[in-house]
Amino acid sequence: MSAGPYNYSYIFKYIIIGDMGVGKSCLLHQFTEKKFMSDCPHTIGVEFGTRIIEVAGQKIKLQIWDTAGQERFRAVTRSYYRGAAGALMVYDITRRSTYNHLSSWLTDTRNLTNPSTVIFLIGNKCDLEGQRDVTYEEAKQFADENGLMFVEASAKTGQNVEEAFLETARKIYQSIQDGRLDLNAAESGVQHKPSQPGRNTLSNDQQFNKDNCAC
Amino acid sequence: MRELPEKENVLSKRLNKLLETRVENDHDTLEALKELSTFYCDNSLQARRNLRSQIEKRSLQINENFLSEFREVKESFDSIYNDIADMSKSLEDMTLRLQNAKRQTKHLLEQTSSYENEIAKNEMQQKVATAFLNKFILTHEELVALHGNKQKRDLVITPEIFVVLDKVQRIHNDCKTLMQSGYQTLALDVMEQMTLHQEGALERLYHWTQNHCRNVENLTDLLTQAMCRLQDRPVLFKYVIDEYCISRRAVLVGEFIDALTRGGPSGNPAPIEMRAHDPHVYVTDILVWLNKAIPIENQNLHLLVSLCNKEDKYELLTNAMASICEGICHPLKIRIDKILNASTQSSSLYAITNLIRYYKKSIGKVSEGGLLALTLSELQEKSEQIFLIALQQQVSNCLVRVETPPRDLSPTPAINHLLSVMRDMLSTASMSEGRETDMGKIVQCVLDPLLRAVNEQSSRLPPTDMAVYMLNCMYAMQTCLSLYEFMDDKLERLQAQSDAQLDTLTSEQASSLVANLNLGPIYTILQDHAHAPLSGIPGMEPGNLRNFLSKLDMLVSLPDSMLLQQIHLLSSSKHKKSVQKRAFDVLLAIYKQLYEGVYDANNLYENPASILPRTPSELMKMLS
Ligand SMILES: Nc1nc2c(ncn2[C@@H]2O[C@H](COP(=O)(O)OP(=O)(O)O)[C@@H](O)[C@H]2O)c(=O)[nH]1
Ligand SMILES: [Mg+2]
Numbered sequence: 003m004s005a006g007p008y009n010y011s012y013i014f015k016y017i018i019i020g021d022m023g024v025g026k027s028c029l030l031h032q033f034t035e036k037k038f039m040s041d042c043p044h045t046i047g048v049e050f051g052t053r054i055i056e057v058a059g060q061k062i063k064l065q066i067w068d069t070a071g072q073e074r075f076r077a078v079t080r081s082y083y084r085g086a087a088g089a090l091m092v093y094d095i096t097r098r099s100t101y102n103h104l105s106s107w108l109t110d111t112r113n114l115t116n117p118s119t120v121i122f123l124i125g126n127k128c129d130l131e132g133q134r135d136v137t138y139e140e141a142k143q144f145a146d147e148n149g150l151m152f153v154e155a156s157a158k159t160g161q162n163v164e165e166a167f168l169e170t171a172r173k174i175y176q177s178i179q180d181g182r183l184d185l186n187a188a189e190s191g192v193q194h195k196p197s198q199p200g201r202n203t204l205s206n207d208q209q210f211n212k213d214n215c216a217c
Numbered sequence: 218m219r220e221l222p223e224k225e226n227v228l229s230k231r232l233n234k235l236l237e238t239r240v241e242n243d244h245d246t247l248e249a250l251k252e253l254s255t256f257y258c259d260n261s262l263q264a265r266r267n268l269r270s271q272i273e274k275r276s277l278q279i280n281e282n283f284l285s286e287f288r289e290v291k292e293s294f295d296s297i298y299n300d301i302a303d304m305s306k307s308l309e310d311m312t313l314r315l316q317n318a319k320r321q322t323k324h325l326l327e328q329t330s331s332y333e334n335e336i337a338k339n340e341m342q343q344k345v346a347t348a349f350l351n352k353f354i355l356t357h358e359e360l361v362a363l364h365g366n367k368q369k370r371d372l373v374i375t376p377e378i379f380v381v382l383d384k385v386q387r388i389h390n391d392c393k394t395l396m397q398s399g400y401q402t403l404a405l406d407v408m409e410q411m412t413l414h415q416e417g418a419l420e421r422l423y424h425w426t427q428n429h430c431r432n433v434e435n436l437t438d439l440l441t442q443a444m445c446r447l448q449d450r451p452v453l454f455k456y457v458i459d460e461y462c463i464s465r466r467a468v469l470v471g472e473f474i475d476a477l478t479r480g481g482p483s484g485n486p487a488p489i490e491m492r493a494h495d496p497h498v499y500v501t502d503i504l505v506w507l508n509k510a511i512p513i514e515n516q517n518l519h520l521l522v523s524l525c526n527k528e529d530k531y532e533l534l535t536n537a538m539a540s541i542c543e544g545i546c547h548p549l550k551i552r553i554d555k556i557l558n559a560s561t562q563s564s565s566l567y568a569i570t571n572l573i574r575y576y577k578k579s580i581g582k583v584s585e586g587g588l589l590a591l592t593l594s595e596l597q598e599k600s601e602q603i604f605l606i607a608l609q610q611q612v613s614n615c616l617v618r619v620e621t622p623p624r625d626l627s628p629t630p631a632i633n634h635l636l637s638v639m640r641d642m643l644s645t646a647s648m649s650e651g652r653e654t655d656m657g658k659i660v661q662c663v664l665d666p667l668l669r670a671v672n673e674q675s676s677r678l679p680p681t682d683m684a685v686y687m688l689n690c691m692y693a694m695q696t697c698l699s700l701y702e703f704m705d706d707k708l709e710r711l712q713a714q715s716d717a718q719l720d721t722l723t724s725e726q727a728s729s730l731v732a733n734l735n736l737g738p739i740y741t742i743l744q745d746h747a748h749a750p751l752s753g754i755p756g757m758e759p760g761n762l763r764n765f766l767s768k769l770d771m772l773v774s775l776p777d778s779m780l781l782q783q784i785h786l787l788s789s790s791k792h793k794k795s796v797q798k799r800a801f802d803v804l805l806a807i808y809k810q811l812y813e814g815v816y817d818a819n820n821l822y823e824n825p826a827s828i829l830p831r832t833p834s835e836l837m838k839m840l841s
Contacts, residue, residue, distance in 0.1 A: 015713070047672020050710040065713050070672075077683060078676045081721040 010061035013193040020092035021100040022071030025126040028157035030068045038158045045070040047078045057175045083114035087192045088170040095125045096133040118183045120173045125154040363418040374425045385411050423453040430461040445524035462540040470544035496556045500569050504576035515583045539587020546592040553596050566604035571649045573597045608662045616670045626686045626786040628693050639663040640697050653703045684722040685783040691715045692789045726800035733779045734768045751820035759828050773839045801840045809833040
């Protein structure tokens with residue numbers, strides 16, 4: 003990794019999940035490049051993006067994994083849940099099916115991530131109001147019921163994109179301040195820079211895959 | 218003697234006197250006697266009686282003679298008198314005339330002196346005129362130097378022309394002084410004349426220069442001076458430069474084509490096109506040739522205007538060089554285009570790109586702007602584009618088939634091949650001019666598709682294999698990229714991706730370890746047990762624990778034995794150690810919990826030391 007002096011104090015790891023075509027890659031691109039990429043190729047496995055933001059006067063580097071929504075890459079993308087401090091769960095407000103699959107995505111996320119992982123629900127493509135298939139209220143209710151943060155956003159216009167990423171970061175930062183998030187845990191998805199050189203100090207809970215565990 | 222009376226006395230006295238008189242001493246008497254002797258010849262009475270009369274007669278005769286003589290004298294005097302009177306008259310006349318003449322002479326003198334003054338003045342004027350002529354009018358020789366010999370119509374220029382031109386200029390300048398001194402008409406005349414001379418001479422110089430400018434190497438002195446003179450006539454100057462450029466342009470193109478198709482004299486060096494089959498050598502030769510020829514052109518051009526000090530000299534030279542180089546653009550473009558379109562090898566295209574870049578910069582130092590710079594820029598851009606397209610093509614050709622990872626989970630041949638392609642290319646790029654951009658583009662061209670391919674390949678593998686395969690691929694990529702600068706972003710991504718896989722692998726390994734040691738149920742009981750003593754819970758009996766311990770002993774004696782088989786396939790020993798250590802850490806944490814439980818009196822184990830003789834730290838040492 004970068005050998006130069008770190009100009010940020012933390013690294014937060016994010017993962018973006020949701021059905022194929024909901025606009026995950028576009029959201030990431032909009033956030034990192036401030037541009038809409040209309041002809042975005044299908045994501046193969048995972049893509050990666052970074053951006054340095056500021057929360058409460060602290061520089062924080064976001065390392066964001068954009069995952070492929072396709073089922074065949076599920077095994078590949080699973081690896082990236084584990085270390086995520088934030089999960090952006092995206093559906094497409096013009097396609098109800100993508101909304102309907104949220105509970106399955108949520109289950110996956112809960113199983114594979116830390117309890118402290120901040121999950122943020124994004125209803126994307128809110129610029130396509132005319133084709134709306136999922137009401138704001140309905141999704142808002144779903145979010146509230148599951149304790150998720152929620153906005154409707156548009157990767158195309160950029161509306162609420164920053165907010166979603168930054169709000170997630172603020173929530174994670176809050177958890178660190180409250181001590182709810184153990185920085186030393188490998189799966190916290192947060193690294194302290196530069197004092198914390200690596201991730202060798204591990205807390206042992208959840209260190210092995212519960213699925214494989216004979217219990 | 219008788220004495221006589223008085224009378225006698227007188228007589229005696231007289232006689233005495235007579236006697237006393239010494240006749241011989243009396244000159245007069247002697248003369249008279251002498252005279253008398255001439256005519257008194259006979260002393261006779263007669264004669265004595267007649268003497269008197271004779272004397273008288275003689276006296277008369279003498280008087281008569283005298284008279285007649287005198288008359289003659291008188292007459293002479295009269296004549297003299299007349300003469301003198303005449304003379305006087307003529308003198309008077311003369312005086313009159315003299316006076317006249319005198320009067321006339323005065324006038325004459327006045328005239329003379331006025332003439333003399335005039336002469337002096339004229340002499341002065343003549344001097345001035347000569348000086349003027351020397352100073353303001355050109356000699357015949359000078360005119361010849363300026364305008365050449367009209368009869369011979371010879372076009373040869375001698376260095377004198379510059380001396381005379383200087384003089385003409387000086388005269389022209391002096392005319393200003395002349396003008397200030399009041400000779401305006403004259404000054405203007407001379408000035409006009411000088412201007413005509415100057416124009417004429419410059420015109421002649423211009424024709425000559427235009428005809429000879431291409432020989433600047435041989436006619437350096439005359440040409441550079443001529444150019445220096447002509448620089449004050451921007452139009453003529455520009456014409457000469459244009460002429461020069463046109464002729465040099467043609468020569469340069471000719472030489473270029475010759476170098477390409479004919480080679481040097483008697484084929485040495487060989488024509489460049491002989492090696493057209495090797496794109497790299499071919500393009501190198503072409504560009505090297507240009508890089509040698511163009512500076513020479515530049516040198517000669519600089520030589521031509523070396524004495525000029527025009528303000529816009531730099532711009533002029535720039536434009537002239539651009540103009541000289543215009544001709545070679547087309548043949549150059551055709552040839553390089555052909556090479557670019559024919560070559561498919563990305564590495565050779567990249568080498569060509571770098572060649573063009575290097576020589577574009579090198580040539581640009583000598584000839585900036587113009588068609589050549591534009592052509593080279595276009596060629597550079599085109600070659601960059603074609604290179605990247607070729608590279609993309611090469612990558613996608615390599616990855617078109619999704620390979621199944623080999624059994625040893627090492628990167629597939631295609632992945633390895635592309636990595637080595639990338640490494641070679643980065644090695645070259647890291648030494649090139651715009652290396653940061655280049656390296657970024659190359660890596661983007663290769664690495665992104667490579668990562669996608671690895672994801673695609675991995676998606677078909679079981680989780681543990683997938684993690685190991687990915688780690689091996691990431692490791693290979695990291696190893697490759699870490700050799701170069703500007704790779705931080707990519708390395709960060711690879712590191713993050715590796716970290717995720719290491720987490721997965723650690724989790725797999727820990728699970729397997731726990732399962733192999735039969736630690737699963739124990740761990741669950743330890744997590745969940747309430748207040749009941751542990752020793753009473755089924756599965757936590759000392760006997761059962763010993764079963765775990767014997768397996769643990771096996772692990773301690775052979776720490777590798779319980780590693781997942783795939784862990785051994787990790788190419789990075791660091792990865793392997795990390796997974797192993799982190800898996801052991803999980804084990805140690807559980808052991809520690811168990812140890813504390815067993816040694817806790819509340820759990821009612823008898824003789825805990827016989828059940829768990831090793832402290833957690835002892836176990837840690839053994840496992841590390
Ligand atoms: N109108 C609109 N189109 C979007 C928006 N976000 C993404 N898209 C389009 O939706 C398609 C899928 O986007 P992509 O980011 O590839 O989805 P992913 O599969 O979730 O990564 C693309 O054609 C995008 O142009 C949005 O906010 N508004
Ligand atoms: Mg995508």
